[in-house]
Amino acid sequence: MSNLTATVKHVRSGVFHVVCLDSVGNRISSGSAFMSKGYLVTNGHVFDTPPQTSRVWLRRDEHTAWDQGVFLRRKEFERRRVVASPADEYDYAVLDIPELMKFSPYQFEVTSHETKSVGEQVAFLGYPLEHMNLTCHVGIISSFYRRGPVDVIQIDASVNPSNSGGPLFDVTTGSVVGIVTRKATGLTDLFKTLCQTIENNIRILNGMGMDMEMGGISIKQVLAAGQAQILSTLDQIERSANVGIGYAFSCKHLLEEADFSQRQATGD
Known part of the structure; x- marks a missing residue:
């Protein structure tokens, strides 16, 4: 057995999946986290859940059913924060979630x-x-x-x-x-600028008080939907680029x- 194989086998129980769910249980976003000193450690930007998040599901890969793992309401998840640093600084969050200890997770040693x-x-x-x-x-x-x-x-x-x-x-x-x-x-700043332009277009369209209709169809809504679809496509491109x-x-x-x-x- 290689060093890595043995190490992964030893430590894997200390890694958790952070899954953000909306009010009907749809997955919105997710991230990873690990245990150290009884705390759950993750990125600051993973801790900052999307605004539409209703619940956060903390699970390991053996937790496949909805009654497994630990579920926390969004506000309760946020209250468990011990210390945190935002994404534009050190980008970490430390949470105290003692419910995870019932799974006997491995506790990682942290070093510089x-x-x-x-x-x-x-x-x-x-x-x-x-x-x-x-x-x-x-x-x-x-x-x-x-x-x-x-x-x-x-x-x-x-x-x-x-x-x-x-x-x-x-x-x-x-x-x-x-x-x-x-x-x-590998995407350049031009890609980021394009995404920001589309987002701004959507904000402008949604903020417009006036509208026109053609055949009973809102022109503003059609334009906003088209821009949203472009933004969704750009998001998929960014996610797959590596x-x-x-x-x-x-x-x-x-x-x-x-x-x-x-x-x-x-x-x-």
Whole structure:
């Protein structure tokens, strides 16, 4: 058995799927998270659930039925926050959800990226795309750099939507050195500008007081629906674009949070 195989087998119970559901149970968005010191750790942007979220389902891949895992109302999920940093800063959130302890999850050790070097092998676990099963990706650390105040770990591995919040860990020890945060798409700033233009068009159309009808059909509604469809298509393009490069924010910043670092470790 390889080091990675043994490590994944040992730690996988500590990784959870964060699924946001609307009022009728439709999936809106999702992300990944992991346990450390009895806390659930994820990205700040995963914690910031979409406004239409009604409930949050915290599950592992063996939780396939609606009566399995842990369900929290959106407001209750938000109240469980211990500390957090927004997406434009360190992008992490730490939550106290003791209900998860009934599943005896593995508790990851968290350490700084400063223990690692460029070229070292790392892996991450999570629930990418629309997957309901836990997946493992492996790659190497290709670079360290700072983006503003944040220490960023660039990895040569395919990060996909919903991998966000998962643990980036040492393949031998299982120690987490970073929190997976985003992927590289290869799309230029022109693509981002196009998306912003379409969003602005929709806001303008929805805010217009005047309307015209043709054959009993609202011209404003037709235009808004067309723009919304274009935006949805652009979103699918962005989600599927991947150049095999991902990024994680160093756990160094999380370790500087007294509420997290001073908590006694919980047995795994």
